[in-house]
Amino acid sequence: DVQMTQSPSSLSASVGDRVTITCRASQAIRTDLGWYQQKPGEAPQRLIYDASALQSGVPSRFSGSGSGTEFTLTISSLQPEDFATYYCLQHNSYSWTFGQGTKVEIK
């Protein structure tokens, strides 16, 4: 089974900051990875699929990169509505796996 290690578990940042979140897979998963944003009390929403493809309607300040075992979600200029928890999800194997999540908080 593929394990996902996401870091950091939390971070504090200011509006306008560049933020980077990383997920590492325990084995190669090609680009079978997505990034999801979850706000309190809401279901997650997909931001990125296929490691780097931007979901329709998602602002271009969000970007994803990586393949194989190392993946990154970058928010180029953090906005107030971006304070949330972010998860990676691998869907390469028969069992899918989420990362542990990264909570982005206001500094």
Add this chain to the structure above:
Amino acid sequence: LQLQESGPGLVKPSQTLSLTCTISGDSISSGSYFWSWIRQPAGKGLEWVGHIYRSGSTNYDPSLRSRVSISFDTSKNQFSLKLISVTAADTATYYCARGLPFFGFDSWGQGALVTVSS
């Protein structure tokens, strides 16, 4: 597409948790989708539970495999989750979602809180 979870919000320890997801705007037997369940204990991360494909084939999280089953009812356009022998550790918000190979989850239900308590 809309997904709506339904089922008891309170289940006693050692009993069976049962939830249903009703699909609107798509057919459970169309496309190449994985109809999935994900859960989230309060204040914790997301946990993939398992999914069912239109063929009826299923995959489950290894840690839950001995207790979980997912099935569907095409006549009602629903799929269901059953988790046996529950404990307090199974208390969580349970989401149903539509997944696609290579693309992950594109639609989610609003979630249903299930509490395991006597």
